[in-house]
Amino acid sequence: MKRDGREKAPPSQPEQPVARIKEHKPTAHDDLKIYEDLTALNNELVTAQRELARSNADLIRLNEQKNQLLGMAAHDLRNPLSAISLCSEYLLNDLLNLPSDQLEMLSTIKSSSEFMLRLIEDILDLSKIESIRVELRIERCDLANLAARHVATSRLIAARKKIHIDLEIGPELPSVEADPHKVEQVLENLLSNAIKFSPPDKTVTVTMLRMGAHVRIEVRDQGPGIPEGELGRLFKPFQRTSVKPTGGEKSSGLGLAIASKIVEAHGGEIGMESKVGVGSTFFINLPLRFKERQ
Amino acid sequence: MHEKRRFVRPVFAGAQVEVLSVATESQRSEIAEATVTRYFATHPGLLKRYGETGIIKSVEEVEYHLTFLAEAIASSSPSLFTTYVQWARAIRMARKETVADLAEILKSLREVLSEHLPVQTGAIAGEYLEQALSRFDSFVAEPSHLNGDDPMADLARSYLNALLRGTRQLAATLIDSAANGGTDVREIYLRVFQPVLYEIGRLWQNNEISVAQEHYASATTQLVMSQLYPHIFNADRRGKVLVAACVSGDLHEIGLRMVADYFEMAGWDTHYLGANVPTPDLLDLMLERRADMLALSVTMIFDLPAIRDTIEAVRKREKCENLPILVGGNPFNIAPELWRSVGADGYAPDAAIALKVAEDILAIRAAR
Numbered sequence: 001m002k003r004d005g006r007e008k009a010p011p012s013q014p015e016q017p018v019a020r021i022k023e024h025k026p027t028a029h030d031d032l033k034i035y036e037d038l039t040a041l042n043n044e045l046v047t048a049q050r051e052l053a054r055s056n057a058d059l060i061r062l063n064e065q066k067n068q069l070l071g072m073a074a075h076d077l078r079n080p081l082s083a084i085s086l087c088s089e090y091l092l093n094d095l096l097n098l099p100s101d102q103l104e105m106l107s108t109i110k111s112s113s114e115f116m117l118r119l120i121e122d123i124l125d126l127s128k129i130e131s132i133r134v135e136l137r138i139e140r141c142d143l144a145n146l147a148a149r150h151v152a153t154s155r156l157i158a159a160r161k162k163i164h165i166d167l168e169i170g171p172e173l174p175s176v177e178a179d180p181h182k183v184e185q186v187l188e189n190l191l192s193n194a195i196k197f198s199p200p201d202k203t204v205t206v207t208m209l210r211m212g213a214h215v216r217i218e219v220r221d222q223g224p225g226i227p228e229g230e231l232g233r234l235f236k237p238f239q240r241t242s243v244k245p246t247g248g249e250k251s252s253g254l255g256l257a258i259a260s261k262i263v264e265a266h267g268g269e270i271g272m273e274s275k276v277g278v279g280s281t282f283f284i285n286l287p288l289r290f291k292e293r294q
Numbered sequence: 295m296h297e298k299r300r301f302v303r304p305v306f307a308g309a310q311v312e313v314l315s316v317a318t319e320s321q322r323s324e325i326a327e328a329t330v331t332r333y334f335a336t337h338p339g340l341l342k343r344y345g346e347t348g349i350i351k352s353v354e355e356v357e358y359h360l361t362f363l364a365e366a367i368a369s370s371s372p373s374l375f376t377t378y379v380q381w382a383r384a385i386r387m388a389r390k391e392t393v394a395d396l397a398e399i400l401k402s403l404r405e406v407l408s409e410h411l412p413v414q415t416g417a418i419a420g421e422y423l424e425q426a427l428s429r430f431d432s433f434v435a436e437p438s439h440l441n442g443d444d445p446m447a448d449l450a451r452s453y454l455n456a457l458l459r460g461t462r463q464l465a466a467t468l469i470d471s472a473a474n475g476g477t478d479v480r481e482i483y484l485r486v487f488q489p490v491l492y493e494i495g496r497l498w499q500n501n502e503i504s505v506a507q508e509h510y511a512s513a514t515t516q517l518v519m520s521q522l523y524p525h526i527f528n529a530d531r532r533g534k535v536l537v538a539a540c541v542s543g544d545l546h547e548i549g550l551r552m553v554a555d556y557f558e559m560a561g562w563d564t565h566y567l568g569a570n571v572p573t574p575d576l577l578d579l580m581l582e583r584r585a586d587m588l589a590l591s592v593t594m595i596f597d598l599p600a601i602r603d604t605i606e607a608v609r610k611r612e613k614c615e616n617l618p619i620l621v622g623g624n625p626f627n628i629a630p631e632l633w634r635s636v637g638a639d640g641y642a643p644d645a646a647i648a649l650k651v652a653e654d655i656l657a658i659r660a661a662r
Contacts, residue, residue, distance in 0.1 A: 044568060046551075049520050053520070057523075
């Protein structure tokens with residue numbers, strides 16, 4: 001059973017049999033030693049292999065997080081940058097009497113914001129969102145205020161395409177437990193899509209009303225509608241339909257995927273109805289009470 | 295945890311320390327040689343029957359007995375020594391060796407110890423030997439570990455047969471098909487790997503398979519477990535960290551690896567270090583990875599001092615003093631309270647229970 005070849009202490013009774021043969025070196029366990037060494041080596045190998053697999057899994061997770069962060073950041077930055085770019089363009093067109101140095105600053109704002117927009121488009125092209133996890137900061141939200149504020153901003157962009165936005169708030173709309181920034185992000189996605197795909201002189205209608213234990217938010221457009229066969233991929237990342245933006249706007253194909261993840265994280269549901277030649281209605285049902293999901 | 299010390303030094307504290315000294319190299323050899331000398335002297339036919347090689351083998355075996363005896367006494371666990379003697383008896387029986395020789399040499403050992411040790415210490419050693427000898431003839435053969443009623447027993451038996459036939463690829467395919475067919479990997483661990491490896495141990499003990507087959511089965515199972523990584527490293531993270539290590543150079547690593555994988559599947563970040571990790575490196579890694587739990591395992595009773603030393607080092611290390619420590623391995627299965635005496639916070643006989651114990655410990659601490 002001894003494996004380390006230790007020297008033994010002097011015998012206590014040298015005249016006895018043990019003493020006579022104590023110099024004998026047994027080799028009976030040599031085979032066992034080889035098996036044990038091989039097993040030890042194999043164990044070390046599989047331990048290293050496990051660590052490698054674990055590290056790879058960590059890298060895959062980190063890569064997913066990186067893609068998620070890039071995609072969300074880029075998507076969230078694009079719309080405010082578009083507003084900056086549009087506003088500076090309006091100002092450049094309307095304020096012709098500005099001093100030349102101020103005009104130059106305005107031009108810089110416009111060109112810089114356009115440059116950033118192009119960068120963001122590139123980032124969106126590069127980053128592939130395979131999984132989106134949403135961190136929520138839940139608080140009590142006044143959706144009517146939120147919608148009024150956001151619609152006011154969107155009207156600036158819509159006016160450029162001569163699109164009118166109506167806002168209809170149902171009576172006694174209750175507050176909801178939700179992350180207001182995320183809800184606004186969803187509304188912005190739906191509204192910007194409606195503007196993007198609506199022809200000029202049409203109306204986009206935003207409706208909010210209570211339906212039982214939910215608040216329903218609808219964004220209805222009078223665009224070309226989406227063919228039924230393409231509806232299934234609407235909420236998947238980087239999926240586009242055959243319907244083209246009416247003003248040559250770009251679409252990353254991420255907006256509805258992100259919106260879907262946000263609504264799901266709230267325990268709500270998102271969906272749409274569409275009829276070719278008539279228009280599309282996107283809706284979300286947000287629960288009044290937020291429940292943490294496992 | 296308040297009961298820990300009660301088990302560390304129960305009644306004969308001073309005597310235990312003296313008996314522990316039997317475990318030192320020179321004394322152990324001296325006592326073993328004296329025992330074998332006495333045994334051969336009182337049984338004149340033995341030298342002729344077994345020759346000089348038999349004497350050498352006997353001295354080694356008695357040293358082995360002494361190691362187990364000393365550690366059983368240090369752990370205040372007579373069952374550790376009794377179980378060991380039963381195991382040694384089973385090995386002899388399976389190899390058609392005379393079990394009476396084992397009983398007789400243990401009696402010689404008892405006599406020699408009573409002469410070599412102070413009275414009180416010798417009495418304790420005598421009690422442990424007496425208890426083992428009193429149950430010597432009530433040996434019950436270990437039953438098969440493959441339960442016919444278990445729905446996964448068929449898979450376990452097929453896997454065992456593949457291992458015993460040396461068909462590694464078939465073994466891998468069986469498990470791969472089950473996992474890809476929707477069988478929970480946790481079930482494969484607990485109801486295929488675990489019983490099959492216990493069964494392999496039983497078959498070796500019964501001399502029905504060779505050492506080579508035993509090692510082949512372990513190596514193949516390690517390989518097959520590696521193929522399950524896609525099922526293991528894909529759980530949502532929970533922000534909890536487990537560091538797991540086998541104490542000393544233990545070759546029986548699979549049990550603890552199963553524990554680490556089980557935690558991983560439950561969303562823990564696990565760092566499985568295997569065997570032979572120097573204690574300072576283990577401590578550094580625990581701090582670096584901000585471990586929430588340490589899992590240690592031993593297979594052999596003579597590695598118990600090493601697990602005590604490791605736990606003591608953890609307790610002494612700044613920022614690790616209160617780190618929960620789980621232990622597992624064969625000695626802890628034999629002696630149910632042993633985990634307390636080594637200074638651990640919990641013990642588990644398998645991976646599923648280990649996870650539950652760990653979660654319970656964390657929940658209790660969080661509630662304080």
